Structures are given as C-alpha cells and as structure tokens.
Amino acid sequence: MRTTRKALSIVLAGLMTVGGMSVFSVSAAQTSTPTLSFKTQNALYAHAVSGSNDSDAWVAWQCKHNEDMEELNSNRKYFFLPSSVSSTSVELYNAYSKSVTVNNVTIPSGESREVSYTIDKAGNVTADGKTYSLTFLKSSAESAIYVNNSNADGNGKELISYLNEDKSNYSSATGAIVDRNGKIDNTSIKKIKGRGNSTWGKAKKPYNITYSDKVSIGGMSKGKKFSLLANYQDDSLTRNRFLYDLADAVGTPYASDSRYVDFYSDGYYWGSYQMTEKIEVGKSALVNDIDDTAYLDADGNVNKDFPFLCEVDSGAVDGEDYYVKCDDGIKVTIKAPELSEGDKGYNEVKNYVREKYNAFYRAAKKADSDLSQYADVDSCAKLWLINELGKNWDSGVSSVYFVYKQGSDGNYKFFGSPVWDYDNALGNAAGSAWDLQNFGVKDYTQYSGWWCRFKDRQKRSQNSSNIINNISRNTQVNKAAVNIWFEQFVPAINYFAGKTTSYKGSDEFYTKTQYFDLLKDSGAMNYKSGWHIRTSSWICDHTSMNKADFDMTTGTYTVSNTKTSYNQGSFTDMYNYAADWMTSRAAWISSKWFSEYTPSAKIGDVDGDGEVTVMDATLVQKYIVSLETLTDSQLNVADVNGDGEISVIDATQIQKIVVNLV
Known part of the structure; x- marks a missing residue:
C-alpha cells in the first residue's frame, strides 16, 4: 500500500485555518452565530442536529477522494449527512468571509441558517468567487x-x-x-x-x-x-x-x-x-467475569489456577505483544491478565498459559479424544461453525480468542469465544493459490465445500497445527455441531433470509432486509466519498452466483439454474452478494448434515409431540401430585429451570413458554 500521509495532510489542510480553537456553541435557535470545537476552513458546515447546543457534531462539505486521499474533482462538493438530520432541511454554517447562498437561502459570514434540500439532487453554489456543484446525501446508520x-x-x-x-x-x-x-x-x-x-x-x-x-x-x-x-x-x-x-x-x-x-x-x-x-475484560467489559487481577490471591501471590483471555495470533510481535510460543510454534497472545516484564507473576502467567493451551491443543489434535476435559465442547463447536459458515480465510490463524475459566462443573477449561474479524469471510477473499493447492482445496471462493478441516493441512497429510482445523475433526465436537447447526444456526439463518417471521433467538439479530435498511444509505455515502474499494487480486470476483436453498421439511437441496448477476460498482449489489453467499453456504452445509441429524428433545416438551403446549404443563402438574409417572428423558425436559427437581416452578415456566413470556 502506498503511503497516504502527504495526500492526507493536503486534503485535511483544507479543513484548517489559522484561527484558534472554537468554544462550545450557543443554541442556533437563539443566535445564528454558532461556534465549532475545531478549526474551520473556507467551507460550509452542516450540523447533525439543527439548533442544538453542540459544537462537535459538524461536518464540512467535501469532494470525492481516491485511496491516497487526493481530491478527484474540487468543483463538485458533497454533504455526507448523518441519519439524525431531517430529510428535507439542515442547519448550515458559513465559514467563508462573505455571504453564501444555498438553495435560495443566504447565509451571512460566520452565521448559520436552516436550508431546505433534496437528497441526491445536485445544485450550484457560489462561494468566494467560485461556483460549485453541491449534492446532499443522508445516511441510514444507527x-x-x-x-x-x-x-x-x-x-x-x-x-x-x-x-x-x-x-x-x-x-x-x-x-x-x-x-x-x-x-x-x-x-x-x-x-x-x-x-x-x-x-x-x-x-x-x-x-x-x-x-x-x-x-x-x-x-x-x-x-x-x-x-x-x-x-x-x-x-x-x-x-x-x-x-x-x-x-x-x-x-x-x-x-x-x-x-x-x-x-x-x-x-x-x-x-x-x-x-x-472492544474485546476487554472487567465488570463492565465484553468479557465481564474476568479481570486483570484474578490471577493473584488476597496476599498478592499467583493462584494455582486462574482465568485468562488469550488469542491465537500468528502475527504476535516480540516487544509489542505479551505472548507465549506453544507447541508447533503457535503464538498465543495473553490478553488478560496483560502484564509487562517486571510485573508480579509475569513469567508464572506465561508458563501457566503455555501449559494449559498445549494440553488443549494436544487433545484437539486427536480426533477421538475426550475434548470436554479441556474445553467447553458446545462453544468450540459454535466457534468452528461460525468460521465454517464464513469459510473464513483467517480461521485458526489470527483473531481466534479463547476464554479459560471454570465451567459449570467447577473445572477450568477453554471456551471458544469471543468471535472476531470476518472481513475475509463469506465469499470475500480469493486466498492464496499456493496455500489452497497445498491444502487440497479447489473451491474456496464457492459457497460449497468444507474448509476448516483443510485449513493449514500439511500436504498429503491430515496433520495440521491449526486449532480450528483440529477442533473441526474432533468426534465430540462433530456430534454436538450437527444438532447445534440445525437447532440454533438454521432457525436464525432462515429468519435472516426471510423464510420465517418467527424467531426467538435474539432481538438484535435481524433479517437481511432490516440490516440493509440500516446500512444502505451509509454504504452508498461510503462509496460516493471515495471508499469504493476493489483491492487487488486478494478480493475474489463478486459478479455472479447460482444461489442455493435447502428445504428442512423435505431435506431437499436445490441450486438455481439461473445465475444472479451483481454489479461490483453498486453497494446494494455487493451487500446482496454477501447475504446471498451466506444463505447459500448455509444451504450447502445443511445438505451435507441432514442425514445425520436427530432432533434433540425440546425443553418443556414433556409429552414429546414436538411442541411446548399447556398439555406439557398439565403433565408436570400431575407428576408433582403423583398422578403421572415420567421417564428419565421426560424428567430431563420437564426440569425447565435446571435445578434438578420437578416443581410447580417448572410448570409455570412451561406456561410462560406457551404464551411467549420466556
């Protein structure tokens, strides 16, 4: 990548003047002379919220730029407005030394006015003796x-x-x-x-x-x-x-x-x-049940066992990262506790992390090992499935996080999480031809074909130093993954695709249409400003796809005979390509696993009819008063709150499930 420092300074110099830093503004509703919290140039500025007592949320008009931040047409200006702005008018501030007229509204120097506009309609503005084309664009972002x-x-x-x-x-x-x-x-x-x-x-x-x-x-x-x-x-x-x-x-x-x-x-x-x-530890952080001091006891000594957050990262650098080199040269960065040389426990923590990761890694390399002794199987399965669904090029190489902590059984083990860094996933990266040949993978950019089981595989061997590869071939993980896939992933992806409107998994997982509505105008602004990226041969072709589908009721996998075409110059089309690739990939995975899938017993479905109804609550109530007997499998699904006993609380929980209260 060429340096952008000089060009960046040039384009940003246009946003500076010799004037000093401004102070907090008075409401533009009371006065038409707002001040801004940063140095201004000879330009027009738009406010995110008209008339507000804010000095920070202002943006200048600007030109489209290239990747080196050089202006492409200095006479064509844009306002890239946030979603908070009205769709018909915006407060504009004139930082020129003379009045400027925009859409028939004259704005004196140093003052602001509310100006009506039409989204994506160009007009002409004369300022400081020059005439500019001006287009207003408005975002849809959150x-x-x-x-x-x-x-x-x-x-x-x-x-x-x-x-x-x-x-x-x-x-x-x-x-x-x-x-x-x-x-x-x-x-x-x-x-x-x-x-x-x-x-x-x-x-x-x-x-x-x-x-x-x-x-x-x-x-x-x-x-x-x-x-x-x-x-x-x-x-x-x-x-x-x-x-x-x-x-x-x-x-x-x-x-x-x-x-x-x-x-x-x-x-x-x-x-x-x-x-x-951000991936951080602490009570109010993402990983909220670990902190940087958990490795020490009350006397300040290193505990025999303690939780930690680590990342498998091949790019860890001496002098910059706190990491250990584990078996097969794998670098594992210690994110928490994050210590510096000379800190209490610096070497003890490194030795402990190396010991625990190596034990996990060695177990994962054996397909028939009891991985549950070293790791939480379900979370590792989900980590693999996210990477497999995405065909993530970086799978097992970098940004692979594990939390080591006590499980529900009281034993310390690795949990596969948090997930991170998937810009090279979902049909985006072309990959390395040499690596792909070595792995024995010919269909990497396609939504078909297994991936994680081949990533970093040694030529003519099943052996791999890649932790996700090893997890993906473990018998325990595979057994868990099939049911996790069909009972947790598939319902979510069907909802994403718009195949069902009934989904209770998360109120912050949306349909592809809803995500698009949040992103479409922001994405279009991103392209228009100059970030329409086509970065070399690393990004694969996104111009066409024969979309696939899988019908869970019949177990039928179908691939369209008609190719869908996508314009690589259109943000809408590139969004649709990513969404279509993901749903087609999910269909292919489902087709490969459907014959292995046996539905799990549903919590609360005591009578085993596949649905949780009031009849299940009644059956539990009868059991409580000894009017019914239940089998071991029925008792398992009747214990809704998981306390090991069947009580009226479980019957109540089932009734709440029936009326969608839980």
Missing part, C-alpha cells in the same frame, strides 16, 4: 460518531493525520455521539489510537476509542471502550456484523455487539464504520 482535536500532537496537527502517522500515536479529543433520533452525547474521548494488524496498513484505518465515561452507541449496553472497524476490504461493509450478531443469536459467549456508524473527525467525513464492543 449512529454518528464525531471525534475532534485540531491540535492532537501539540503542534497544530489535526487528529486523524496525527494518528495515521504511527499506530502508537494516541490522543484525547472532544466528541459527539448522535443517534438516529437526534439525541446527542458529548462525552469526551479519553484516548483514541490506531488498531489492527494488516488492516492498519490500509488507506481507511480502524481505531480503538476509550471514552471518559460510559456511553451507549445506538442502543448498545453502556461501556467505555470500543473498536471502530473500517471494514476496508469488505465491499458489503457488513460481513463482521452478520457473523457477530449470528454468534450472539446462537449463544456464543461474549459475542461483540456492534452498530453501523458514520465517522467524522475535525469536520471531515471518513466513511461508514462499524462501532463494536
């Missing part, structure tokens, strides 16, 4: 994120230019979080810095943000730490969101919640992003 600091380095450099110079750079900032209804949260940013490994090297960069107090983004649970994902290589901007939300819907522990957002900094629109719960 929130807008503004982060401002015109002096991030202490020498007058604005925030993003400074951060993008080096991933180690960080800064504080003022900011605004604006939801679709126009609610503004001006909680300041304690720290923002770059993040990612390969993604950091891309033109559109990701960041980690820490707020000074807990905030909610678009309805997410309140927290302080978030990851702002650029999804640079994903032309649908949604592969991570699909799989994170699906992981949550099927009950994978610690699945990250996220929202589509538009990102602005110092008056510049940086594109459509995904604001995601």
